[in-house]
Amino acid sequence: MSILAKLRLVLSLGQGIKSLTHGLIEKEAGLDPFRLFSEWFQHAKTSGVALPEAMTLATASKDGAPSARIVLLKSFDPHGFIFYTNYDSRKCRDLEENPCAALICHWTVLQRQVRIEGSVERTGREESTEYFRTRARGSQIGAWASTQSASLESYDQLVRRTTEFDQKFKGQDVPLPPFWGGYIVRPTRIEFWQGRANRLHDRLLYEREGSGWKVTRLNP
Numbered sequence: 001m002s003i004l005a006k007l008r009l010v011l012s013l014g015q016g017i018k019s020l021t022h023g024l025i026e027k028e029a030g031l032d033p034f035r036l037f038s039e040w041f042q043h044a045k046t047s048g049v050a051l052p053e054a055m056t057l058a059t060a061s062k063d064g065a066p067s068a069r070i071v072l073l074k075s076f077d078p079h080g081f082i083f084y085t086n087y088d089s090r091k092c093r094d095l096e097e098n099p100c101a102a103l104i105c106h107w108t109v110l111q112r113q114v115r116i117e118g119s120v121e122r123t124g125r126e127e128s129t130e131y132f133r134t135r136a137r138g139s140q141i142g143a144w145a146s147t148q149s150a151s152l153e154s155y156d157q158l159v160r161r162t163t164e165f166d167q168k169f170k171g172q173d174v175p176l177p178p179f180w181g182g183y184i185v186r187p188t189r190i191e192f193w194q195g196r197a198n199r200l201h202d203r204l205l206y207e208r209e210g211s212g213w214k215v216t217r218l219n220p
């Protein structure tokens with residue numbers, strides 16, 4: 001870690017500690033959870049925490065069996081939060097059977113957690129293509145080569161498949177695989193958690209109400 005990154009982390013820790021006393025106040029949080037999320041995400045990105053865009057994605061099968069894994073938040077706007085993945089993976093089998101998900105962002109040094117819950121839809125092919133084009137060629141080839149979540153004979157088999165696709169697309173742009181793309185989580189609940197002294201943490205819950213949001217303070 002560079003000296004600069006370390007300095008940023010120390011500064012963020014200071015801000016995290018300041019939040020322990022100042023906290024998350026309704027008047028400052030406002031009525032728009034996306035504005036608040038944007039502010040917190042920006043703060044996380046400049047805080048020096050590793051992978052501020054990493055979030056836990058929880059899904060459940062049609063029988064209600066839960067599973068969770070980390071994915072990367074690639075974009076968000078007032079419609080929802082977008083991540084990209086392999087549509088044949090275990091998470092997507094769940095999402096096709098039961099199109100609901102929960103996301104968690106946790107920014108340790110800032111002592112902050114955001115919990116997002118809502119319905120899920122695939123993003124359009126155009127949007128997925130646009131994002132896929134921004135990925136490094138190696139990651140694009142990797143997306144073709146990996147049958148995500150399926151069993152694999154050996155690591156060598158994966159390397160062989162990677163080489164095959166590298167050859168197949170030699171001298172051309174790598175197209176978006178038909179089995180790969182984004183999901184948008186359209187939230188109905190977003191909860192902001194700010195750590196405070198003596199475990200008397202702040203929890204502000206935003207719940208969709210018509211075209212706006214209802215804000216409720218929860219016990220920690």
Ligand SMILES: Cc1cc2nc3c(=O)[nH]c(=O)nc-3n(C[C@H](O)[C@H](O)[C@H](O)COP(=O)(O)O)c2cc1C
Nearest residue numbers: 054069070071072083084085086089090091092149
């Ligand atoms: C830091 C980090 C970031 C990750 N980002 C993604 C991602 O954006 N999309 C994805 O499909 N998997 C991502 N993964 C891998 C997933 O956690 C998981 O292993 C994979 O998606 C298969 O999950 P599934 O079998 O439950 O579908 C990431 C893992 C880590 C540790």
